[in-house]
Amino acid sequence: MALETGGRPALDEQLARIQQNVDDPGAILGVAKDLLEAISKFVLEERSMLPDRKRDFDEVLHLALDQLRLLTALVDMNILGGKQVRAIYQSAKTTASTVNQLRNLQGSGHGRTLPTGVSRETGRYVIREAAHVAELVLGTHDRQMGR
Numbered sequence: 001m002a003l004e005t006g007g008r009p010a011l012d013e014q015l016a017r018i019q020q021n022v023d024d025p026g027a028i029l030g031v032a033k034d035l036l037e038a039i040s041k042f043v044l045e046e047r048s049m050l051p052d053r054k055r056d057f058d059e060v061l062h063l064a065l066d067q068l069r070l071l072t073a074l075v076d077m078n079i080l081g082g083k084q085v086r087a088i089y090q091s092a093k094t095t096a097s098t099v100n101q102l103r104n105l106q107g108s109g110h111g112r113t114l115p116t117g118v119s120r121e122t123g124r125y126v127i128r129e130a131a132h133v134a135e136l137v138l139g140t141h142d143r144q145m146g147r
Contacts (some may be wrong), residue, residue, distance in 0.1 A: 040060045096130070
């Protein structure tokens with residue numbers, strides 16, 4: 001996986017692509033995975049933390065979440081609601097990783113020659129969940145960067 005990004009305009013382009021493919025579950029899975037990967041790389045690039053070698057999706061996601069302090073191990077369990085925040089962060093990471101896995105099995109990309117077995121409803125659900133993760137990551141990043 002190439003680690004360079006096109007910055008925020010590239011992310012906006014991917015969001016527009018999602019909006020245009022709401023009835024194509026295979027495309028939605030591909031775009032959802034691409035969006036989450038691009039956001040993770042964007043966070044790392046803006047923090048001058050892009051790795052010097054290629055990394056797989058889960059490694060790039062983990063590095064970005066670590067930079068944002070959105071990893072479960074970094075949650076202060078002494079604060080009220082710490083357990084719940086930890087569960088939410090774990091859910092976000094699991095969602096992103098699972099979107100990647102589902103895309104590899106049922107989505108567009110990798111020269112796939114079989115029709116997807118994912119329904120439109122499931123595809124729409126996946127993209128909404130991916131958008132929630134994207135909002136958490138980008139919102140946290142923007143806040144920490146003073147925007």
